[in-house]
């Protein structure tokens with residue numbers, strides 16, 4: 001052991017801390033690329049897996065043939081393992097699970113709510129490992145009882161759809177109990193290796209990052225979408241504003257733009273029409289929900305960064321340049337190793 005130089009000992013120590021998560025994923029590093037709709041397609045996913053991390057395809061609203069095509073295209077670009085993220089309310093959820101199984105995908109991540117027991121069973125019986133999002137300790141326990149092989153806990157610092165609790169608190173509530181039972185991956189606001197190290201030391205099996213990978217050179221996001229990330233600071237990535245508790249809005253963390261400001265005016269106008277008796281409560285709720293339909297695609301693919309949705313986490317301030325996925329992974333690992341080596345030296 002002492003034959004290794006301090007940097008080598010630190011790298012070996014980090015590898016030990018990541019061993020459980022890496023073995024579960026089948027990757028070199030216990031770093032998952034969080035699935036991002038429209039962003040996490042074949043290019044970013046394969047680049048992350050080729051770099052030793054674990055890419056995850058975002059199925060989003062794809063239908064089964066489209067998902068099969070995306071998996072095959074990803075397999076053509078990498079021989080390394082990757083996962084597929086399925087949204088639980090997708091009307092063809094079981095058919096999508098079957099597509100993953102037919103293609104030999106080893107890991108299915110269920111997102112967007114508690115997955116139906118039948119979908120979990122189907123995935124497991126077909127030989128895939130099941131990963132679920134646990135928003136609270138009681139649900140974490142329930143998910144593991146239902147067959148989840150691993151959990152992701154995602155704090156409100158994250159980009160995209162968010163829960164109300166920060167990762168700082170979720171990690172303290174969930175890791176001490178659940179990390180004994182299954183590998184737990186932590187997500188939300190992670191932008192540097194030192195943070196990865198600290199969560200591993202708290203008992204996390206690994207981490208999941210999304211925002212940090214949007215400006216990977218391999219990522220197909222529109223140059224204007226990437227530019228918005230490069231310019232933004234942590235405080236620019238804010239949750240959706242809800243005007244009236246009678247009309248709940250789904251909380252999404254995104255960069256402020258004309259769209260987020262227009263959404264506030266839109267809610268006010270709809271609420272006025274409801275109060276004037278022009279709209280029923282249900283119709284008003286639907287009009288509010290409809291506002292963001294198709295808006296992530298508009299920003300990511302078409303580059304409409306003013307009206308589209310710029311989903312981003314608070315770690316966006318740590319995204320400072322476009323760089324290859326392998327360089328981002330090397331930087332994260334390097335920061336964690338340097339932090340461990342510095343302790344030894346001090």
Ligand SMILES: Cc1cc2nc3c(=O)[nH]c(=O)nc-3n(C[C@H](O)[C@H](O)[C@H](O)COP(=O)(O)O)c2cc1C
Nearest residue numbers: 034035036037111158159160188189210211311313
């Ligand atoms: C643009 C964008 C789109 C996302 N889309 C999805 C999605 O389709 N499904 C999902 O489970 N999570 C989605 N997420 C969340 C990520 O998978 C990941 O958990 C999150 O980005 C981690 O937090 P971070 O952004 O602070 O790194 C999205 C995040 C972003 C930034």
